[in-house]
Amino acid sequence: xxxxxxxxxxxxxxxxxxxxxxxxxxxxxxxxxxxxxxxxxxxxxxxxxxxxxxxxxxxxxxxxxxxxxxxxxxxxxxxxxxxxxxxxxxxxxxxxxxxxxxxxxxxxxxxxxxxxxxxxxxxxxxxxxxxxxxxxxxxxxxxxxxxxxxxxxxxxxxxxxxxxxxxxxxxxxxxxxxxxxxxxxxxxxxxxxxxxxxxxxxxxxxxxxxxxxxxxxxxxxxxxxxxxxxxxxxxxxxxxxxxxxxxxxxxxxxxxxxxxxxxxxxxxxxxxxxxxxxxxxxxxxxxxxxxxxxxxxxxxxxxxxxxxxxxxxx
Numbered sequence: 001x002x003x004x005x006x007x008x009x010x011x012x013x014x015x016x017x018x019x020x021x022x023x024x025x026x027x028x029x030x031x032x033x034x035x036x037x038x039x040x041x042x043x044x045x046x047x048x049x050x051x052x053x054x055x056x057x058x059x060x061x062x063x064x065x066x067x068x069x070x071x072x073x074x075x076x077x078x079x080x081x082x083x084x085x086x087x088x089x090x091x092x093x094x095x096x097x098x099x100x101x102x103x104x105x106x107x108x109x110x111x112x113x114x115x116x117x118x119x120x121x122x123x124x125x126x127x128x129x130x131x132x133x134x135x136x137x138x139x140x141x142x143x144x145x146x147x148x149x150x151x152x153x154x155x156x157x158x159x160x161x162x163x164x165x166x167x168x169x170x171x172x173x174x175x176x177x178x179x180x181x182x183x184x185x186x187x188x189x190x191x192x193x194x195x196x197x198x199x200x201x202x203x204x205x206x207x208x209x210x211x212x213x214x215x216x217x218x219x220x221x222x223x224x225x226x227x228x229x230x231x232x233x234x235x236x237x238x239x240x241x242x243x244x245x246x247x248x249x250x251x252x253x254x255x256x257x258x259x260x261x262x263x264x265x266x267x268x269x270x271x272x273x274x275x276x277x278x279x280x281x282x283x284x285x286x287x288x289x290x291x292x293x294x295x296x297x298x299x300x301x302x303x304x305x306x307x308x309x310x311x312x313x314x
Contacts, residue, residue: 002172005066005097006039007090007109008057009082011074014049015158016103019070022165022181029180030173038063042085050075060089067098068168073105073123073157078130082109090115101153101168103161110152111135119149124157162187204250204257210235211249214242218258222265222285226258258285263299266292270307277304 004023023035041047044059069090074080090113094100102110107123108131110116120139123131128142141147146155146164155164166187170178206212217234218226231254232242246254266284269275278289286292289304296304 001036002034002067003065004035004037004068004070005063006037007060007069007071007086008039008041008047008055009072009074009080009086010048011050011080012047012072013075013104013158014051014053016070016072016106016161017055019103019161019165021185022162022169025181025184026169026173026177029177029184034173042083042089060085060093063093069094069097069100071100071102071106071109073103073108075105077105077108077127082112087113097151099151099153099168101155101164103155103164104157107131107154108134110154111138116152116154119152120147121149121152121154122147122156123154126157204252204260206246206249208249210237211246214246215257215261219261219265222262223283224285226285228254231258259295260299262286263295266296266304267300267307270304277308280304 006017006020020037023037027033027035039047039055039057040060040063041057042060044057044062046054047057048054071090086109090100090110094113094115100110100115102108102116102121102123104124105127107116107121108127111121111131111134116135116138118137120141121131122128122141122144125142128140131138132140132142144156145160146153146167148167153164153168155161162185166178166182169181204215206215214231214235218231224230228239228243231246232239235242235245237245243254246257250257252260262284266280266286269280269283270277273280275283277292281287281289281292284292286295293303296302
């Protein structure tokens with residue numbers, strides 16, 4: 001049996017506890033209690049979430065052999081530092097675990113305990129700069145869903161913890177069990193750790209419905225050439241006016257924005273489907289597989305084959 005210990009402190013983010021459902025479902029899919037979960041805090045007893053919900057925990061002193069420690073973050077790690085006893089425990093006993101993970105700002109606790117020194121890590125995008133500033137010995141990659149570097153696992157904020165937990169299930173029980181768990185939880189997809197924390201559509205954030213409608217149109221017709229003339233006609237503007245307005249509202253010229261939408265769509269198809277890379281390139285508007293690979297290297301720094309294999313940026 002694989003023992004998982006959740007380490008919490010007052011002010012913890014309650015959404016992070018939703019990751020326990022991933023392990024619960026994995027037990028159901030596997031047909032046996034592979035995972036055993038327990039909640040811990042420094043002294044035990046009731047720990048209250050940022051919303052005030054109380055949860056009973058066991059003291060760290062009573063923790064037996066734990067295979068995986070999951071450290072839950074708080075809303076603001078800069079104003080709610082971890083207790084010295086927690087840091088001492090993680091720096092000592094915590095190192096003996098098979099792996100230690102920080103969900104969202106829980107990565108700050110691992111960093112302070114010295115468990116991320118010399119490693120790659122991520123956290124919620126809003127605090128990534130602070131993590132990099134406070135711990136320059138850590139290679140912070142702020143635009144990643146989760147990162148695995150040896151025994152240290154870290155995730156971005158909120159729902160990214162579900163992706164990290166699902167990746168653990170895949171590592172422990174295989175891809176078929178992980179897919180079944182994702183299906184059972186009605187998760188839209190199993191996102192790889194290399195995926196961006198941000199949606200391309202959210203990044204563009206146009207100011208008017210006119211440009212938003214153009215982006216919606218483009219997303220629905222990615223297999224088409226999507227020339228400036230075609231997009232301008234959708235916006236009922238001249239090509240010159242359209243290019244000026246689009247760039248002013250999104251911060252990107254039309255061609256660059258459309259490439260971003262194609263990349264996002266191609267990445268999702270690679271992770272969710274069994275289509276060949278040639279088919280995916282054609283369906284998302286790239287000239288061919290080679291053109292898509294060049295765009296992936298520019299946009300993500302990795303080739304499409306890396307996502308197809310489920311590989312990480314090690």
